[in-house]
Amino acid sequence: MTGEALDARWLRRHPLPQHPEDTDKNSRGQVMLVGGSRMVPGGIVLTAEAAFRAGAGKVQIALPEALAIPAGFALPEAGFFPLPMTPDGEIAGPGDLAGRIGRCGCLAIGPAMASADAAGLLLDALLPVAEMPVILDAAAVGAAAGRHDRVAALGGRAILTPHLGEMAQLTGLSADEIEARRDHVARDFARRLNAVLMIKGATTLIANPEGEMMVYAGGGVGLATGGSGDVLTGVIAGLCARGLPPWQATCWGVWLHGEAGRRLAERLGPMGFLARELPGEFPSLMRGV
Numbered sequence: 001m002t003g004e005a006l007d008a009r010w011l012r013r014h015p016l017p018q019h020p021e022d023t024d025k026n027s028r029g030q031v032m033l034v035g036g037s038r039m040v041p042g043g044i045v046l047t048a049e050a051a052f053r054a055g056a057g058k059v060q061i062a063l064p065e066a067l068a069i070p071a072g073f074a075l076p077e078a079g080f081f082p083l084p085m086t087p088d089g090e091i092a093g094p095g096d097l098a099g100r101i102g103r104c105g106c107l108a109i110g111p112a113m114a115s116a117d118a119a120g121l122l123l124d125a126l127l128p129v130a131e132m133p134v135i136l137d138a139a140a141v142g143a144a145a146g147r148h149d150r151v152a153a154l155g156g157r158a159i160l161t162p163h164l165g166e167m168a169q170l171t172g173l174s175a176d177e178i179e180a181r182r183d184h185v186a187r188d189f190a191r192r193l194n195a196v197l198m199i200k201g202a203t204t205l206i207a208n209p210e211g212e213m214m215v216y217a218g219g220g221v222g223l224a225t226g227g228s229g230d231v232l233t234g235v236i237a238g239l240c241a242r243g244l245p246p247w248q249a250t251c252w253g254v255w256l257h258g259e260a261g262r263r264l265a266e267r268l269g270p271m272g273f274l275a276r277e278l279p280g281e282f283p284s285l286m287r288g289v
Helices: 008-013 043-053 065-074 116-129 139-146 148-152 164-171 175-180 182-193 228-242 246-268 279-288
Strands: 030-034 058-064 079-083 106-109 134-136 158-160 195-199 204-207 213-216
Touching (some): 008 246, 030 043, 030 228, 043 279, 065 079, 106 116, 106 228, 116 134, 134 228, 139 148, 139 164, 148 158, 164 175, 164 182, 182 213, 195 246, 228 279, 246 279
Parallel strands (some): 030 058, 106 134, 158 195
Antiparallel strands (some): 204 213
């Protein structure tokens, strides 16, 4: 497997943005998250908390209307935009989001969504007007399978976060084909989609359209737990909103997520910690690099 190791030395060569003391919450970075479903009502809250812990000053969440008030009590720091909901608890349409996303520094679509059809409605409405980095996660990765041209039209501002199964949906290849040549597939589709693309796993690969590849050896088996991917999307979104370009934000996010897992494994044991415990590790990890 070819690629550069993602470690603290690489991160020091690509430092985080520094914000002056008089920075307000709007200029420190605004994130818009679009996702959630009745099946996973708390997943989008994990994403939002991770974005805050990564340093974003403001996080707004567009989610199925029935989830807005409970989510608001769970995370009072965030703002909420209720969206219409299908009978099975998915987002039924984008509402007026296309007119609301202009000021955000990063848009993330798909966390905690299960329906690729529902995510496809969001991509069709929001990708043509998105002028900021856009993260496609979970169901939005599957929805992107028939929308490669729309993703590529973002001009390098897209970030896709699939695990092996979602990568198979995105590419049309079998999981076995991808696993046999992960580095080649990651580079090929990063170029085709003109996007930063990762393939999550025990070893995570991150590729960009220019052919660069980073390899992160993973934070341990404890990260293979419900909600872990929602947290990863949130930390990347927060870093993008703060001003890191998509490539650097994705690499930093993968490292922070993995190292948070390592810390919790050392303190609590290799398995049994919760995804919601990961974001609390981010601030000190960022300070320590």
